[in-house]
Amino acid sequence: MSQILKGGCYCGGTTYTIAIPDKLPQVVGTPHKVPTSILDHCGKCRKTSGSLFQAWIVVPKPWITITYKYKEGSGGKLVEFQSSAHGTRSFCGACGTNLFYDSSKKKAMVEDMDGVVYLVNVTIGSLDEESLTHVELVKPKLHVWWDHGIGWIKEAFTTAGQGFGGLAKYPTGDVRQSPEELI
Template sequence: MTQVHTGGCQCGAVRYRAEGEVGFPHVCHCRMCQKAAGNYFMPFGGVKYENFTLTRGQPTWFQSSANVRRGFCGQCGTPLFYDGGHDHISITLGSLDEPESVKPGLQTNLPRKMIWFGELDTLPHDERMDTSAEDDADIAASSRQHPDHETQDWSPEAHS
């Protein structure tokens, strides 16, 4: 049976479907990915163009270098795609509806990796900052975030 992966942006304006295996799942530490994600790294996986479909909306594109354009939601800003002009488009693994379904198999651009990453598991945990079931319910009641599954119709304003 063919694997099917769906995903999209935080607000639901852009949604996609990817059929088949997500290839080359990796974490990129390059400075360009750090800036595009607003984070320390960006996780990606590739999908052949013929197996990729936008199911809602259109991304906004930024030409981040001569050979690469990056797609994101023009409404909420979620980074979604990396298009290097080859035979595939790379999707951000965090934008998948089931991000745990694709595990990165390697890292790239290690010279830019934060030197303290190996220490993250040793940081103390402040349980007071964890959300409770009651907090989760309150957040869910007012969330404008698209759910992690396909929807027939979606308007973030209708869910506020």
């Protein structure tokens, strides 16, 4: 029996499932098991995501099944962009949702899998809400490209017990209330 994570793009034209075995396999030669969830601070991920860092869940490519549900003429399916000599980013061709990062350099031996497999980064934010409740699988466990991160973001991650905790917390996108009214 395996756990299934589900996700997809904003418009629903591209959906995917990730089938994760009950016993999480080790990536040979590393201290990590897959899936591994990470926060990526590299400049390319920052630019392509439009965010200050990118949250990924890293899984073997054979675990991913992609389904397309595009209407005729929607310009759908995945659009690939080669962002480096070794890396390809995949976005929904209709709504533009950032979904995957695949690198020809990111291959490994994974316990209980035959031969070398490619490891694919899947955007955690594209997971369905129900899949995000699998905290043990999707909660980031490490930062990568830390030296490339934005100073004040890194400071927020390293300020013991504070982080972004001091920011006003609006229950919706309506910010007309004063922060004092939220208490």
